């Protein structure tokens with residue numbers, strides 16, 4: 001189990017801190033008393049959680065590109081992090097079909113640059129590369145739950161670039177990190193949902209945009225099944241891995257970070273749950289738009305993190321949806337209250353035993 005007090009005064013470098021997961025993570029770490037440096041491009045959407053969360057003046061906030069090795073290295077040299085959590089990525093499947101080269105440059109060479117900086121920065125004791133459930137060779141076998149030992153070979157450029165990001169990390173681990181005083185893991189997370197995601201082409205943000213405009217929610221593919229989890233679930237695990245492996249290589253590994261089977265549901269059911277939880281007669285319609293290939297079925301075997309860290313999911317899908325609706329109503333009502341709503345959720349989530 002995670003001990004958040006471990007992070008007090010620890011120097012943590014987060015890449016992708018201006019994104020959805022990165023902002024939540026930054027807020028948790030700042031609240032825990034960590035010294036945080038964020039390195040990333042500007043927030044990827046407008047509006048965005050990073051501005052709403054009001055964390056910028058509580059951290060060392062660096063706008064930079066992970067493809068720019070020289071700049072990245074100068075930030076490592078100056079900050080001397082003890083813990084590095086790598087989240088920065090081009091994370092959208094459809095975007096990767098439009099811009100495959102940019103996706104590979106960011107997700108593969110960006111990761112190589114981070115690994116190289118970790119290799120050359122002796123202060124780093126714990127490094128986590130965040131990838132995705134889409135890293136596996138997925139032949140759409142119904143009800144198949146991927147195990148960590150299965151082949152890595154994502155289909156589309158996003159998924160595949162994340163498989164490559166894993167491989168780069170594995171090679172650095174075998175070639176360099178194994179003889180160094182740094183522990184290294186990767187975490188393959190499922191689809192996260194939660195308040196404050198404004199990304200294009202993600203289902204919950206699509207629902208919220210529709211509600212905001214008083215429109216029916218349009219679902220592209222209601223039959224694709226995904227392992228949905230609240231954004232605080234993987235963040236909890238990332239922090240747990242970084243804490244436990246700090247100074248103890250026994251906890252290093254490649255970990256699936258997914259919910260229990262009951263939370264692997266199809267997009268239609270997820271949207272129906274959103275409508276029911278939101279109320280006010282919100283409704284949805286299925287309208288297939290002939291988009292590029294995306295896996296129909298995705299589920300993760302989560303026994304390894306359960307066994308290694310004693311972790312169990314805390315908020316199942318109904319609770320996640322309740323939190324999304326509560327958060328969004330706060331956001332619609334008064335944007336200034338968003339940081340308080342974040343802290344309220346963080347406190348509630350982390351106090352569960």
Ligand SMILES: NC(=O)c1ccc[n+]([C@@H]2O[C@H](COP(=O)([O-])OP(=O)(O)OC[C@H]3O[C@@H](n4cnc5c(N)ncnc54)[C@H](O)[C@@H]3O)[C@@H](O)[C@H]2O)c1
Pocket residue numbers: 015016017018019020021022039040041042043044064065066067086087088089090091106110130131132133189190191192193199
């Ligand atoms: N959201 C999900 O459902 C999900 C699921 C599995 C894995 N992930 C992974 O988690 C991580 C964070 O995802 P998110 O949902 O917060 O994404 P996001 O789009 O909200 O944030 C991405 C972050 O990366 C930064 N970034 C993008 N390109 C960059 C570059 N070239 N240089 C520096 N920074 C750059 C952005 O500025 C932003 O801070 C990603 O690695 C993603 O692949 C996300």
